[in-house]
Amino acid sequence: MAIIEAKQLSKYYGKVRALHKVDLSVEAGDIYGFIGPNGAGKTTLIRLLLGILRADAGAAHVFNQDAWHHAVSIHKRIAYVPGDVKLWPNMxxxxxxxxxxxxxGHDNSKKKQELIETFDLDPTKKCRSYSKGNRQKVALIAAFASDAELFILDEPTSGLDPLMERLFQEHIQALKAENKTVFLRSHILREVETLCDKVSIIRQGEIIESGALKDLRHLRATEVEIESKHPIADLEKIPSVSNVEKSGCHVRLHIDSAHIGALIKHIASSEVLSFHSTPPTLEQLFMRHYERDE
Amino acid sequence: MRALMWSTLPLLKIAWRRDRVRLLIWIGVVVGLTVAIAAAFPELYYSAEELDAMAIAMENPAMVAMLGPVFGAANYHMAAAMGNQMVLFSMVLAAVMGVFVVSKHTRHDEEEGILEMIRALPVGRLSTLAATTLLLIIVSVVIALLTGFGLHAISLDGATFFGSMMYGITTGAALIMGGAMCALFAQLSENNRSVMGMSFGVIIGMYLLRGIGDVSFEVLAWMIPLNWLLRTEVYVSNYLWPLGLGLLFSVLVLVSAFYLNATRDLERGLLQARAGKASAHKFAKNPFGFLVKLLRPSLIAWALVSLTLGISYGAVFGDLETFMESLSAIIDMMPNLEGFAIEENFLAVVTMIIAITAVIGPMMQVNRMIDEEKKNRTEPIYARAIQRNTMQVRVLIIACIGITINLLMGGLGLYAGIVSTMNEPIGFFVVLGAVFNYSFAMFFMIGFIMLLGSLHPRISIYAWVYLAYSFMVLYIGSLLNLPTIFGFITPFGHVAQMPIESFNVLASIIMLFMALMMIAIAMNRYRHRDLIG
Structure with missing residues (x-):
């Protein structure tokens, strides 16, 4: 069942195109990562899903309900942590x-107490004196203490230290075990890589890449480094090989993972000393899109 | 509809929980001032003759412009006098309070980003505005009842229970009106500063325009919603229909606010912010230019306020003249005239009001670095090779420029009004002298707020309390015959009432000296204390 479903979702601020014909589908139990450079439309998308912005075209459905019209009943089942948590200064x-x-509508005082202890928060301090990280903890504890089915998290770890970051990741994995759905926007690609099953990359208001992380990797070239006794010839003839850098018996090249078998056959006779293949990291995927047409 | 307003009551509880201290202080001030002044009234006038003379004095156009028209002059009992002189003041104070109540829970929270969290909860799109409106109504009812019963307990001569309640309800209705207008402006602008600016602007505008309307232009008087409420004629006729009219106006304004709130996006306003420049102007790349750029909107706005205030009061002078010709008898009855024309007496009062208004802007300007500090924005500045007092000296210079511009604009406006309405206008330099006479007291206020802010950012607010106190003592104090000590502890109390009195050299030198002392201490403290952000 699709928990979040967006079809041709568009939002314009005057002439500025914040989001253009975005399609998105998040299934129950997914940990869904959502990445993109600054100003790509990530916050706009989240706010459209929360029904606090109204779409100019297309539709966003959460739990099969229209995000704008049924915001209240949707919100009863979700928890949201904004990127820049602002709280009432005198509470x-x-x-x-x-x-x-x-x-x-739930009383989760026991869960709250546990979370306050694990996240090491002093709950008696006024919010005005909290640092960014502590405000973030308040919002995270409130989110994890609720019985929500869907967690929308907008850069939830941007103010946390590495220790807290790891705690956060453990909690997300616990949510996954409970078959809860998480929609995670993050700048920390390493975090997305460890946590998420599926990823969407957004750029200039459009989703340019979307799917399971392992499928996305297949779309991109794997980097291969080979050292052999004899120089290897005719590497360019193998399908999908690119960026060949040769220096004597040392070769570095890019190849689609689907054709690695052909490569191995080709080099078999050259007395290979070492063979390193590195699948593309999310960062490389991301940077490729980021730098494209610039 | 139910979904749009979902969770309104929990939000109301939160709003009350957050704001109760501030609200209780506000309620205390609004109710307390009205009741205290009413309680002091019997001390002022004893005989029916004195009250009758007062009624005639109150029909003086200058008084009508400031306090509203006289109702029931034929039977000007104590309660009628109190209603006549005080109800407009209570109304404006309540309207201002309404703006503070509403802006904090609407655009302020939205701009801060708090509303984003709230809106992600099972909360209706209109619930925050609905909760704020409920809070406004509750506060208004409380103020109406407390004021009504308070006045009833004092029971001035001629006061009826119904009249006292009407006074309270009229005050409460003004509170709702101020809050309703603020709720509408909160939908228009993206930032709370301009929401409050627009709201106060409209309240001040209504107050000034109704003055002009009541003195010389009946149609204008009837175009001002705030003025409708004045037509309840409390303690005299106690009409109910103006209340209905005023409430109808507030309801219409609120309905449009709700409509706009339901259709617009979060953190957006209907007035779109324009795109700005990509790089800083050469002029803005040094501390002084940077501060001028920061404070330019404030400098311009307060110059315009001073000009408008000057013109508004100046325009009343012509009517003073005709009034005097038709009723030369009352000159003998008015105190403090002693051979001076009524215009000169009025000039002395009006310049004081202009000066107190004109110092607000410069006080905000000189306090700018402290404001920035409270918003955690001084770090990027002081982390560079800039000394703290480099900034402080420059805001001080800008504030002094602000004082000069404001007084000049106020004086020019006043003179323009005087020249265009009087047959034998008061001389330009007499007007300018009377206005600039206040510059020393204003400089003192600048030094005072600088001192407080430099000691600790949190206490600079007390400079505003002090200014409000000064205004209160001088504006109402003259009606109440307060002991001189009250006037003694405000710098404005030491300014000579030019042109009736001559310039007070000694007082001015002392104020200048004290201001410089405060500035010196301020700079020393500001340099050495911890910055909070």
Whole structure:
């Protein structure tokens, strides 16, 4: 079942194209990563899904309900953590957590207490004195303490230290075990890589790449480094090989993973000393798109 | 509709929880001032003759412009006098409070980003505005009741229970009107500063225009919604229909606010911000130019406010003249005239109001670095090779320029109004002298807020309390015959009432000296204390 379904979703601010004909589908139990450079339309998309912005064209459905018209009933089943958490300056963190979770109608004081301890938050301090990281913790605890089915997280770890980041990842994995759905926007590609099953890359308001991370890798060339006793000839004849750098018996090239078998056959006779193949990292995927047509 | 307003009550509870201290102080001030002044009234006038003389004095166009038209002059009992002189003041104060109540929970929260979190909860699109409106109505009812019962407890001569309640309800209705207009402006602009600016602008504009309308232009008087509420004629006729009219206006404004809120996007306004420049102008690349650029909107806005204020009051002078010709008898009854024309007496009062208004802008300007500090924006500046007092000296210079511009604009406006309406206008330099006479007291206020902000950012707010106090003492104090000590502890109390009195050299030198002392201490403290952000 699709938890989030966007079809031809578009949003324009005057002449500025914030989001253009975006299609997106997040299934139940997915940990879905969402990445893209600054100003690509990520926040706009999240706000459209939350029904706090209205689409100019297309439709966004969450739990099979229209995100704008049924915002209230959708929000009863989701938890949201914004990238830049702002809280009421004259209330304590503990109060804010209680207030935020109370809207979803559950009393999770035990869970809240556990989370406060694991995330090491002082809930008695006024929010005005919290640092960015601590405000983030407040929002995260409020989110994890709720019984939501869908978690929309907008760069949730941007103010956290590495230790807290790891704690966060553990909690996300626990959510996955409970078959909850997570929609995660992140700048930290390593985080997306470890956590997410599926990824979408957005750029200038359009989704330019989307799918399971392992499928995306197949789309991109694998980098191969070979050292052999004899120089290898005719490498360019193997399908999909590109970027060949040769220096004597040392070769570096890019090849689609589908054709690695052909490459291995070709080099078999050249007395290979070492063979290194590196699948593309998300960062490389990302940078490729980022740098394209610039 | 139910979904649009979902969770309104929990949000109302949060709003109350967050704001209760501030609201209780506000309620105390609005109710307390009205009731306290009413309680002082019997001390001022004893005989019916005195009250009758007062009624005639109040029909003076200058008084009508400031306090509203006189109702029930034929039977000007104590309660009628109190209603006549105080109700407009209570209304404006309540309207201002309404703006503070509404802006904080609407555009302020939206601009801060707090609303984004709220809107991701099971909360209707209109719930924050609905909760704020409920809060506004509750506060308004509380103020209406407390003021009504408070006035009833004092029971001035001629006061009825119904009259006292009408006074309270009229005040409450003004509160709703101010809040409703603010709710509408909160849909228009993306930032809270301009929402508050527009709201106060409209309230001040209504106040000034209704003055002109009531003095000389009946149609204009009837075009001002705030003025409708004045037509309840509290303690005299106690009409209900103006309340209905005023509330109808507020409801229409609120409905449009709700409509706009339902259709617009979060964190957007209907007035779109324009695209700016890609690089800084050469002029803005040094501390002084940078601060001028930051403060330019404030400098321009307050110059315009001073000009408008000057013109508005100046335009009343012509009517003073005709009034005096028709009723030369009352000159003898008015205090403090002693051979001076009524115009000169009025000039002394009006310049004081202009000066107090004109110092608000410069006080904000000199406090700018402290404001920036509270918003965590000084770090990127002071992390560079810039000394703290480099900035402070420059905001001080800009504030002094601000004082000069504002007084000049106020004086020019006043003179323009005087020249265009009076047959024998007061001389230009007399007007300018009377206005600039206040520059020393204003400089003192600048030094004072600089001192407070430099000691600790949180306490600079007390400079505003001090300014409000000064205004109160001088504006209402003259009606109440307060002991002189009240006037003594505000710099504005030491300024000579030019042109009736001559320039007070000694007081001016002392104020200048004290201001310089405060500035010196301020700079020393600001250089050595911890910055909070």
């Amino acid at each position: 304590t963190g503990g109060e804010v957590i209680d207030i935020l979770t109370s809207f979803n």
